[in-house]
Amino acid sequence: MTAKRNLRREINEKLQDDVLRGALGLFAEVYPAARERALGNVEDVEALRDQIKQTKSETVDRIEEVADQFEAEAVKRGATVFRAKDGDELKAYLLDLCQKRDVHRIVKSKSMASEEIDLNDALIKKGVRVKETDLGEWIIALAGHKPSHMVMPAIHLNRYQVADYFTKELHESIDPDIAEMVHTARVTLRDEFLEADMGITGANFGVAENGAIGLVTNEGNARLVATLPRIHVVIIGYEKLIPTMTDAMPMLRLLPRGATGQLMTSYMSIISGPTPIMVEKDGAWVEDTKELHIILLDNGRLAAAHDDTFKEIYQCIRCASCLNVCPVYELVGGHVYGGHTYAGGIGAILSAFMSGMDEFKDFHELCIGCRKCTTVCPGKIQIPDLIEEMRRRTVKDQGLPFVTSRIFDVMTNRRLFHGLLRAATIAQKPFTSDGLVRHLPLFLGGLTKDRSLPSIAKVPLRDRIEEVVRPIEEPAKKIGFFSGCTMDFVFPDTGVNVIRVLQDLNMSVVYPDGQGCCGKPVSAQGDVEYTRKIAKNNIAAFEEFDVDVIICACPTGVEQIHEYPDLLKDDPEWAERAQAMADKTREFSAFVAEEYEKAGRLTRKQKRKDAVKVTYHDSCHLKRVLDIHEQPRKLIDASEGYELVEMKDADKCCGMSGSFGVLHSKLSTQMLNAKMKNIKDTDADIIACACSGCMVQLQGGVDKQAPGMTMKHVADILAEELERKKAD
Amino acid sequence: MKVGYMIMKGSCENWTEYFPADKFSESLYEEFESRAKNVSTEVYRIQSLGDAKKIVADIISDVDARKVSIAADPMIEESGIIDAIKAAGISCYTTKEDIAANRHDADIGISRVEFGVAEFGGVCQNATAIEDRLVSTLPPLHIAFMKSKYIVPGVEDVLDIISRTFDSGYISWITGPSRTADIERVLTIGVHGPSRLILIAVDDETGGNA
Numbered sequence: 001m002t003a004k005r006n007l008r009r010e011i012n013e014k015l016q017d018d019v020l021r022g023a024l025g026l027f028a029e030v031y032p033a034a035r036e037r038a039l040g041n042v043e044d045v046e047a048l049r050d051q052i053k054q055t056k057s058e059t060v061d062r063i064e065e066v067a068d069q070f071e072a073e074a075v076k077r078g079a080t081v082f083r084a085k086d087g088d089e090l091k092a093y094l095l096d097l098c099q100k101r102d103v104h105r106i107v108k109s110k111s112m113a114s115e116e117i118d119l120n121d122a123l124i125k126k127g128v129r130v131k132e133t134d135l136g137e138w139i140i141a142l143a144g145h146k147p148s149h150m151v152m153p154a155i156h157l158n159r160y161q162v163a164d165y166f167t168k169e170l171h172e173s174i175d176p177d178i179a180e181m182v183h184t185a186r187v188t189l190r191d192e193f194l195e196a197d198m199g200i201t202g203a204n205f206g207v208a209e210n211g212a213i214g215l216v217t218n219e220g221n222a223r224l225v226a227t228l229p230r231i232h233v234v235i236i237g238y239e240k241l242i243p244t245m246t247d248a249m250p251m252l253r254l255l256p257r258g259a260t261g262q263l264m265t266s267y268m269s270i271i272s273g274p275t276p277i278m279v280e281k282d283g284a285w286v287e288d289t290k291e292l293h294i295i296l297l298d299n300g301r302l303a304a305a306h307d308d309t310f311k312e313i314y315q316c317i318r319c320a321s322c323l324n325v326c327p328v329y330e331l332v333g334g335h336v337y338g339g340h341t342y343a344g345g346i347g348a349i350l351s352a353f354m355s356g357m358d359e360f361k362d363f364h365e366l367c368i369g370c371r372k373c374t375t376v377c378p379g380k381i382q383i384p385d386l387i388e389e390m391r392r393r394t395v396k397d398q399g400l401p402f403v404t405s406r407i408f409d410v411m412t413n414r415r416l417f418h419g420l421l422r423a424a425t426i427a428q429k430p431f432t433s434d435g436l437v438r439h440l441p442l443f444l445g446g447l448t449k450d451r452s453l454p455s456i457a458k459v460p461l462r463d464r465i466e467e468v469v470r471p472i473e474e475p476a477k478k479i480g481f482f483s484g485c486t487m488d489f490v491f492p493d494t495g496v497n498v499i500r501v502l503q504d505l506n507m508s509v510v511y512p513d514g515q516g517c518c519g520k521p522v523s524a525q526g527d528v529e530y531t532r533k534i535a536k537n538n539i540a541a542f543e544e545f546d547v548d549v550i551i552c553a554c555p556t557g558v559e560q561i562h563e564y565p566d567l568l569k570d571d572p573e574w575a576e577r578a579q580a581m582a583d584k585t586r587e588f589s590a591f592v593a594e595e596y597e598k599a600g601r602l603t604r605k606q607k608r609k610d611a612v613k614v615t616y617h618d619s620c621h622l623k624r625v626l627d628i629h630e631q632p633r634k635l636i637d638a639s640e641g642y643e644l645v646e647m648k649d650a651d652k653c654c655g656m657s658g659s660f661g662v663l664h665s666k667l668s669t670q671m672l673n674a675k676m677k678n679i680k681d682t683d684a685d686i687i688a689c690a691c692s693g694c695m696v697q698l699q700g701g702v703d704k705q706a707p708g709m710t711m712k713h714v715a716d717i718l719a720e721e722l723e724r725k726k727a728d
Numbered sequence: 729m730k731v732g733y734m735i736m737k738g739s740c741e742n743w744t745e746y747f748p749a750d751k752f753s754e755s756l757y758e759e760f761e762s763r764a765k766n767v768s769t770e771v772y773r774i775q776s777l778g779d780a781k782k783i784v785a786d787i788i789s790d791v792d793a794r795k796v797s798i799a800a801d802p803m804i805e806e807s808g809i810i811d812a813i814k815a816a817g818i819s820c821y822t823t824k825e826d827i828a829a830n831r832h833d834a835d836i837g838i839s840r841v842e843f844g845v846a847e848f849g850g851v852c853q854n855a856t857a858i859e860d861r862l863v864s865t866l867p868p869l870h871i872a873f874m875k876s877k878y879i880v881p882g883v884e885d886v887l888d889i890i891s892r893t894f895d896s897g898y899i900s901w902i903t904g905p906s907r908t909a910d911i912e913r914v915l916t917i918g919v920h921g922p923s924r925l926i927l928i929a930v931d932d933e934t935g936g937n938a
Contacts, residue, residue: 253883
């Protein structure tokens with residue numbers, strides 16, 4: 001077991017690593033378009049993703065049966081199959097095989113499963129010569145590094161660093177010329193292929209109906225590894241099994257497209273049973289039959305298969321699409337955002353099963369929860385949800401860290417929490433520097449160079465309700481307004497505007513004073529018990545008023561309230577009441593767009609001469625959880641005073657995401673800076689969004705980096721449009 | 729097509745029986761060829777098998793090849809290239825023993841491939857016989873013969889044929905030359921496999937298993 005990691009220090013180091021930042025930044029820039037182009041001749045991507053999800057999830061439900069069939073069919077065709085419970089069993093089997101068959105030299109093509117169990121070290125210790133032959137894997141083996149990406153293991157190194165490692169290894173001066181270095185690798189490794197006694201490959205899939213394995217590669221090394229040596233060993237995890245040959249179809253279409261933007265890799269090999277080889281006997285070449293060993297590796301996979309939630313990891317096809325769109329991975333790479341073998345959010349989950357919970361705990365907090373990965377994953381894995389569930393389990397087992405639990409005590413005690421927030425307006429400085437409150441997982445971190453943090457408003461929204469709420473005779477709908485803490489205490493003006501827009505629709509609005517935090521900051525940390533307390537408080541607060549619809553102008557609040565029924569489903573007293581609240585709860589911009597549409601007010605309007613330019617930022621959760629992204633734009637389009645201009649990467653995370661923005665303020669401000677650049681490039685006067693978390697972040701960015709701009713919630717824009725119309 | 733080494737029943741020999749001939753069209757070939765070229769495959773489409781001799785001779789002289797390994801196949805034999813190569817004084821290996829003995833330094837490998845796939849511009853090779861693999865993996869240049877009428881639309885069609893005809897053995901899909909982007913993500917052609925893939929697509933109905 002290695003020493004506990006210091007994640008913050010690692011992050012700081014990587015943020016200063018220009019090579020890594022340059023490579024990852026450039027890749028993040030070009031990847032989405034490359035993937036899009038490759039998907040150009042796929043008619044229905046969603047159908048393929050559904051197919052992978054379905055095939056894999058049906059397979060995992062009967063994994064033993066499928067594995068038995070795979071084994072029987074492979075054996076029938078002449079392969080030897082060994083089931084390895086863990087790395088130790090696998091290594092013992094291989095070392096024994098090496099001894100029995102007089103194996104001294106091994107060539108390998110890429111196998112992450114072998115890295116997971118440190119296979120090479122074990123073989124080398126026993127005096128076996130082992131060479132990785134995938135160029136990237138060879139480079140990191142020379143460097144003594146671990147892969148930093150599942151598909152591009154050496155993406156963290158540049159040509160000069162690679163040339164240095166080559167120079168050291170080959171004892172001759174190697175120029176940092178990429179084509180020449182690639183040729184050098186070909187020449188150097190060629191003899192390794194020709195002289196090897198054994199070849200070890202991984203597998204991208206294993207087919208139960210005929211015992212075949214599939215290998216998807218580009219360099220041609222896997223074909224040599226599987227062709228030349230007299231023994232071929234395949235290391236395959238249970239999650240790679242599929243029932244039939246044709247089940248490989250959606251995977252073979254999405255894997256290359258998602259991994260590298262290729263329609264197909266250079267090579268795709270299907271191997272079933274031992275194949276012929278040529279061996280030299282007494283100076284003559286004769287044909288013989290290869291020895292084929294297939295090792296099915298468990299190492300935590302079967303435990304995952306029998307877990308109702310985490311069996312979802314069987315839908316992973318190791319394409320790394322999730323890493324390729326991850327905004328945190330883009331900044332720090334897989335050495336920081338990763339464990340022993342696997343990187344990123346999916347890496348955290350895989351590590352939990354294959355390396356243990358300690359490794360999960362090392363880096364799971366780097367998942368910012370923006371859900372971009374869920375839009376590209378070929379197996380439709382809901383990575384952020386799996387991470388949250390794993391957090392819940394660690395909390396259940398071990399409790400929260402002491403400081404965090406104290407904060408949650410405060411947050412669940414609404415009066416105390418609100419009292420503290422009120423106190424903050426009076427004495428903001430001492431409050432924010434207080435050790436306890438500094439850790440509030442909302443917005444009360446320290447000031448930073450690139451971002452100011454918001455001040456607590458002098459008068460919270462809850463104390464301004466009377467100034468704005470007016471009686472509506474025969475209201476079209478009775479609305480209950482759930483503001484969430486941030487709108488209540490930081491952006492009360494926006495809360496007031498929400499009420500104005502709703503009243504303009506001839507709807508009456510009440511603001512139940514008993515409402516408190518939605519519970520997201522607590523549930524995101526994995527604490528179910530605290531979250532339940534918070535949920536019950538809010539349900540009771542809204543039950544006091546008989547409203548038709550509950551409106552929240554923050555996606556997190558809506559999402560969280562929609563989770564109340566699941567949270568309380570086993571509580572007979574609360575289950576139905578939670579459902580009733582969830583059923584009534586709607587997001588503000590989608591609701592208003594729908595009402596405007598009914599009233600014929602949602603059409604694009606001729607803009608006034610003095611119309612100002614607005615660019616709209618998609619909040620991660622508004623777009624990817626609630627699927628609301630057209631409505632806010634249509635609302636802006638439907639105004640006369642605001643002209644919408646799109647920014648680049650409008651739906652890329654701004655870096656706030658609740659506690660992440662405070663816990664990892666350096667990463668958070670890096671993400672904000674990228675967002676601010678895209679915002680400024682539009683020359684807009686206003687940056688609009690519809691999420692109070694994003695508002696905190698964007699206001700901070702505007703203050704420090706774009707003082708001429710204004711940050712507004714869509715509700716502010718709508719209310720101002722109403723004011724202007726009244727004035728006309 | 730050669731009747732290769734079979735462990736159990738024939739691996740892929742009878743694939744033509746399951747070939748979706750009704751799906752072939754000229755535009756399918758054109759899609760195949762254009763996608764093949766997109767991934768740096770060089771494609772020669774010829775009317776008659778005999779036209780292959782000049783193409784192969786030009787390639788040999790262009791790269792100054794000294795040793796050529798050929799995985800024998802009726803189509804390649806009928807093309808006359810073997811005799812032509814030998815007549816030109818170039819070493820030509822056609823038995824698996826000779827191919828194995830010269831695996832270090834053959835300059836060109838020649839084999840037959842079964843059919844092309846329009847969706848991604850690759851070809852499907854029954855690579856069960858060792859000589860098919862040796863000539864297509866080791867030399868820096870691989871020339872593959874195919875029939876231009878044998879093109880399937882996509883991945884689904886290939887897997888359909890494979891699942892009907894394949895029991896055991898080795899199948900390779902080959903889509904362009906060997907490539908890597910492992911250093912700075914710069915696409916570089918020719919790592920461990922051939923740096924050039926040349927397809928000779930023959931229209932001729934005769935020759936090999938037409």
